[in-house]
Amino acid sequence: MADLAEQMDGFVVTVQGEEVTLQTAGALAQRLDLSPLQEFLNFITNPSVATILLTLGSVGLIAEIYNPGTFIPGTIGLISLLLGLYALGQLDANFAGLALVLLGILLFIAEAFTPTFGALALGGAASFIFGSALLFDAPGLAVPWVTILSMTALMGGFTLFAGGKALAAQRRPPITGREALIGSTATVRTLFDEQGRGSVHTAGEMWNATLADGSPLPAVGDRVTIEGRQGYTLVVRKA
Numbered sequence: 001m002a003d004l005a006e007q008m009d010g011f012v013v014t015v016q017g018e019e020v021t022l023q024t025a026g027a028l029a030q031r032l033d034l035s036p037l038q039e040f041l042n043f044i045t046n047p048s049v050a051t052i053l054l055t056l057g058s059v060g061l062i063a064e065i066y067n068p069g070t071f072i073p074g075t076i077g078l079i080s081l082l083l084g085l086y087a088l089g090q091l092d093a094n095f096a097g098l099a100l101v102l103l104g105i106l107l108f109i110a111e112a113f114t115p116t117f118g119a120l121a122l123g124g125a126a127s128f129i130f131g132s133a134l135l136f137d138a139p140g141l142a143v144p145w146v147t148i149l150s151m152t153a154l155m156g157g158f159t160l161f162a163g164g165k166a167l168a169a170q171r172r173p174p175i176t177g178r179e180a181l182i183g184s185t186a187t188v189r190t191l192f193d194e195q196g197r198g199s200v201h202t203a204g205e206m207w208n209a210t211l212a213d214g215s216p217l218p219a220v221g222d223r224v225t226i227e228g229r230q231g232y233t234l235v236v237r238k239a
Contacts, residue, residue: 005024005025005026005027005029006024006025008022008024009022009023009024009025010022010023041090044083044084044086044087045087045090045091046087047091047135047136047141047142047143048143048144048147049087050084050087050088050091051084051132051135051143051147051148051151052084052147052151053080053081053083053084053087054080054081054084054085054088054101054105054151055151055152055154055155056076056077056080057077057078057079057080057081057082057083057084057105058077058081058105058108058109058155059073059077059154059155059158060073060074060075060076060077060078060080060081061073061074061077061078061081061109062077062108062109062112062155062158062159062162063077063158063162064077065109065112065113066112066162066163066165066166081105088135091135091136091141093135093136094134094135094136094137096131096134097130097131097132097133097134097135097136098131098135099131100127100128100130100131100134101127101128101131101132101135102131103124103127103131104123104124104125104126104127104128104129104131105124105128105155106124107120107121107123107124107127108120108121108124108128108155108156108159110124111124111159111163112159112162112163118160121156121159121160121163122156124155124156124159125152125155125156128148128151128152128155129148129149129152132147132148132151132152133145133148181202181203181226181229181234182226182227182228182229183225183226184202184203184225184226185202185223185224185225185226185239186200186201186202186207186209186223186224186225186226186234186236187200187201187202187221187222187223187224188200188209188218188219188220188221188222188223188224189201189206189220190220191219191220192209192211192217192218195210196210196211196215196217197209197210197211198210198211198218200224200234200236202226202234207232207233207234208232208233208234209224209233209234209235209236210230210233210234210235210236211235211236211237211238212227212228212235212236212237214237215236215237215238216238217238218236218238222238222239223238223239224236224237224238224239225237225238225239
């Protein structure tokens with residue numbers, strides 16, 4: 001550093017339209033370290049880190065949508081998203097690229113609200129990829145393709161996985177209520193009379209029961225299949 005100062009001594013530079021002669025001979029160099037906050041901000045204002053933060057933020061929000069009430073994924077996601085947007089602002093990101101990235105994120109989130117079997121997620125992936133590629137024009141600032149594609153795959157894969165789980169849960173037969181009894185079996189507890197009325201035990205409860213048309217008369221201890229329910233009376237058939 002001292003050698004550089006000696007070499008620069010006497011150089012003439014223009015500052016705000018005026019020529020200034022540098023007098024650096026014997027100048028002392030002072031090292032200024034970044035504060036922890038400055039170190040952190042310097043870290044996140046990396047194009048790849050900013051893209052990763054946007055992706056993690058989107059995944060967190062999507063996880064909160066599919067599993068509301070925990071607040072942890074949503075909180076972490078929102079913080080990551082805001083940090084990513086801050087970083088892009090400091091890096092002077094291209095407006096069109098940023099708009100495409102945000103559109104991609106919104107399409108992924110929309111897929112969580114209205115499952116379209118991947119249509120919106122596919123559009124979101126395309127928008128996110130093109131937007132990330134257009135974010136920075138300056139050489140050396142472009143987001144690496146491996147980062148773009150891996151983050152897109154993470155976001156798209158998580159969206160489709162969570163959407164598939166949610167759809168499977170919607171199609172799963174109910175485990176409580178009237179529908180849960182139909183199709184299950186019960187054990188006869190009292191003899192059925194000539195009108196086909198008796199009682200059965202199922203799921204830890206005693207129920208009045210009536211025989212379905214054409215069902216043989218079961219004996220005490222026999223297993224019967226529940227075919228329907230009429231108020232507080234089950235319609236059963238000998239298994």
